[in-house]
Amino acid sequence: MQARAAQDLKARMTDALVEAGLTYAGAVAHHTPRRLVLSVQGLLDQSPTLREERKGPRVDAPEKAVEGFLRGAGIDRSQLQERDDKKGRVYFAVIEHPGRPAAEIIAETLENVVRNFPWPKSMRWGAGSLKWVRPLHSILCILTADSGEAQVVPLDIDGIKAGDTTYGHRFMAPDGFAVTSYDDYTAKMRRARVMLDADERAGHIWQEAQNIAFSQGLEVVEDKGLLAEVAGLVEWPVTLMGEIDEEFLDLPPEVLQTSMKEHQKFFSVRNVQNGDSAGGIVRFITVANIETPDHGATILAGNQKVLSARLADAKFFWENDLRIVRDKGLTGMAEGLSDVTFHRKLGSQADRVARITALAREIAPMVGAKPDLAAEAAQICKADLQSEMVGEFPELQGVMGRYYAQAAGHDDGVPEACEMHYKPLGPGDTVPTEPVSVAVALADKIDTLTGFWAIDEKPTGSKDPYALRRAALGVIRLVLANGLRVELASTLVRPYHQNIRAALERHGAIPAEELNLPELSFDKVGLVERYQESKEGGTEDVPAVDDLLAFFHDRLKVHLRDEGIRHDVIDACLAMDGNDDLTLLVKRAEALAEFLKTDDGENLLQGFKRANNILTQAEEKDGVEYSFGADVKFAEVEEERALFDALKAADGAIKPAMEAEDFAAAMAAMAALRPAVDAFFEAVQVNAENPVVRRNRLNLLGQIRGICLAVADLTRVEG
Structure with a gap:
């Protein structure tokens, strides 16, 4: 503020x-x-004196018109000037606004x-x-x-x-x-002990905090948001380091850091004496707004007393949560989730956990995870929402899930999945890479997106109350960062969306007349098999799925634009088959973007557009499609025959490159067409008088178009 x-x-x-x-x-x-x-x-x-001229009525205008003009200009008749105008003699008002x-x-x-x-x-x-x-x-x-x-x-x-x-x-x-x-x-x-500049105050605080910590072999945990906040609380910052009572040092470092930051605006100081920058929190830094004769001793004593009371609460929550985990396990801790509504049309948090568990099990093989481990992690991933610690510090959800899962004896990536399945939370957040974490994170986000699409609760304008844009970007970053080869729409989103809609129908959340879906359940067959069953049974596709895929594509455009890829290049790749395989799509877009940065790429694009424009006009005029039948025996000039040879060579190189998904090689083969295409247009008149030659040349242009469009839809590229 x-x-x-x-x-x-x-x-x-x-x-x-x-x-x-x-x-x-x-x-x-x-x-x-x-x-x-x-x-x-x-x-x-x-201010300077300003001179303003206003044109008024004609000299012979009615008196009332002249009087109205005088009132509007704020002058009397003696200040009027008469001047010649194309309409005759006209009054002008010259108004001076003196400087102030x-x-x-x-x-x-x-x-x-x-x-x-x-x-x-x-x-x-x-x-x-x-x-x-x-x-x-x-x-x-x-x-x-x-x-x-x-x-x-x-x-x-x-x-x-x-x-x-x-x-x-x-x-x-x-x-x-x-x-x-x-x-x-x-x-x-x-x-008078006031630092006016906020950046200077922040810099002073940070430098002093680092110096104090370094002198004792410690390290201040960086927190730019807290630094800016504290710099706004003081006019003359005095940095002090205090101790944390030993009885609280066994609390998780995240608990200590969160409690001190949220309640006291303290910076955390950790132990790095053994070279471990991720050591435990052992001290705190506070910033006073006054210099005292006792060098802050009284201030520190008061702060430490208040901090001990706060941490005593945190220790109680921690120990009580651990007792529940020991007695009941995380499934016991999660029992109360059945009484927590996720959304009135989508059931409770427990219902959601059941859906995520089933989906994580089926996603697991696609990401290299063991299905049983993915299901185990998903089943307990929301349990910490019922803990007293997360009730006090909601920002610790996930983090505390990891600690409680470890305390309950879970291993093999399950505790880490409890923490990481919320991620990534934003463009700069960490992306999970461990297979179990990836499976649960994808399941969590896909359940959110398909569920809210099923009940028609989509983002509108700038409003996104359920953070669905963030969820879609999270899916995109999970897929791309882990190089996953998943056909998003057909393999995951469509069948899962149908499953949710069917479940909603059974529960009466959506009127039956709005649905035409088979009875589906999580515990019978896999998602892909369910999708095939619905197709064989004649079930029509759910239109909302296409809308959801378009939503993914919009989020992908934003992500790739931030990576420096032009919007038209993205559109050219989105128009191709397989656009729900995001890894393949991005690979194609990156190759096309690099190709268009070269002279060959830019010039070939112009040649393609010229060929496509001639073809489009001819096809509209003739009512036929020129995409086959070109024969080299009808070629009349050397440049024409050279283009036949170049197209044959390019086609032979592009097809295997595309099958191997080597888009860079396909672009290089396409770039090799440039000299032949340039020479052809310089030497050949496409619309020849001989109809056989004209048709042959148009079909030759059709080959150029077909070969280029096999790589990307260049009609969508600007330039």
């Missing part, structure tokens, strides 16, 4: 000043917990900005009408001339008068002091 406010103050003030005619050389804004600061340099002394002093404009502008400031939340206090994020105590507003003389800008907002006096640190320098310029202000502020 502070950083946004500083930028809003800067933008609104400078925009308004420029609009009023006051240009400037530069501006800088700062923020602290107690003040917003704006300095504008190189501001004009006053900078102080007057600043006062007017600043009051307007303050009264209409876009705080996310604001409050009103006292008898005035002013709303501000907190009670506003004082306004320092001065205008400094080149000579160094400072002028107080006359400004009064709800009884708060602007002056040249301000205050430093609330406790270490509470007395007011006057300033004459921005440089004077910053220098005196530092002496």
